[in-house]
Amino acid sequence: DSGVTQTPKHLITATGQRVTLRCSPRSGDLSVYWYQQSLDQGLQFLIQYYNGEERAKGNILERFSAQQFPDLHSELNLSSLELGDSALYFCASSPLGQINTEAFFGQGTRLTVV
Amino acid sequence: AQSVAQPEDQVNVAEGNPLTVKCTYSVSGNPYLFWYVQYPNRGLQFLLKYITGDNLVKGSYGFEAEFNKSQTSFHLKKPSALVSDSALYFCAVSFPYSSASKIIFGSGTRLSIRP
Numbered sequence: 001d002s003g004v005t006q007t008p009k010h011l012i013t014a015t016g017q018r019v020t021l022r023c024s025p026r027s028g029d030l031s032v033y034w035y036q037q038s039l040d041q042g043l044q045f046l047i048q049y050y051n052g053e054e055r056a057k058g059n060i061l062e063r064f065s066a067q068q069f070p071d072l073h074s075e076l077n078l079s080s081l082e083l084g085d086s087a088l089y090f091c092a093s094s095p096l097g098q099i100n101t102e103a104f105f106g107q108g109t110r111l112t113v114v
Numbered sequence: 115a116q117s118v119a120q121p122e123d124q125v126n127v128a129e130g131n132p133l134t135v136k137c138t139y140s141v142s143g144n145p146y147l148f149w150y151v152q153y154p155n156r157g158l159q160f161l162l163k164y165i166t167g168d169n170l171v172k173g174s175y176g177f178e179a180e181f182n183k184s185q186t187s188f189h190l191k192k193p194s195a196l197v198s199d200s201a202l203y204f205c206a207v208s209f210p211y212s213s214a215s216k217i218i219f220g221s222g223t224r225l226s227i228r229p
Contacts, residue, residue: 002157033217042221043158043204090157092217102148103217105157 003027006091006106014114018079021109025072025093031055032074033094033103034066038087049074050096081113116141118207120220127195127227135190135223137205147188148206148217149179158204164188175199195227 003026013019025032034046045058049068060066063081068074078085088110092103117140127133139145146165150158162173169181179190188205205220 002159004157035219043219045218092158102160102163104160105150107155107157 002104002106004091004093004104004106006089006109008109009107010110010112012112012114013081015081015083017081017113018077019081019111021076021078021089021091021111023074023076023091023093023106025074025091026104029093029095029104030072031094031096031103032068032072033092034060034074034076035090035092036087037090037108043090046076078111083113086111086113116145116207116209116218118205118218118220120203120205120223122223123221124224124226127225129197129227129229130194133192133195133199133225133227135203135205135225137188137190137220139186139188139205139207141186141207141209143209146208147179147181148208149173149177149188149190150204150206150219151175152202152204152222154201161190161203197227197229200225200227 005024007022030051033048036044046060047066048056052068063079066076088108090105090108092105094103119138121136148163149161151161152158161177162171164171164181172178177192179188181188203223206217208217
């Protein structure tokens, strides 16, 4: 158990809908990272938050947004969903904003858009 | 552009034989290098990292990796493969002095160990 909790584990929704994925980082970790893993594109970095503030942004679509709350949990919001958004979404956490240590990954949320 | 490459989509090894999973990177400066493993329906698990110092890094489950600055490589190795090593392996790079601190992952290599 990595200590990172992601909910829900599975999510099935229709095109055009909006969903929220939740991540609770390890106790004490200030950084949260979101990744998308799809079969044809590997693991893609979406966005990072550090202590409530956005720190880095990767290949995140404008239809997607995220935030980190004062209690350090994070939510990834996906809207106007398309079939191509079906993927495994991972959250990871680490103690610091600068990566000099490993990140700890949750077990992911599998999103299926039908 | 900063990138990480895992040139092999799949590596097949017989149990008991040595294994190597290749990783090369293209970055400026001195990155931090990582290997992660992903078992089916699980999140990524950290195996080992190179920050500085000895080029040979030892990690979990008997894995090790060798940092080669001149070849910009960080290959994962194990002297004797186990069937239980079969999984998806990711090489990753982070840039500690970049304004965009993030981890970039390679495309992954599926390691298959046959009995």
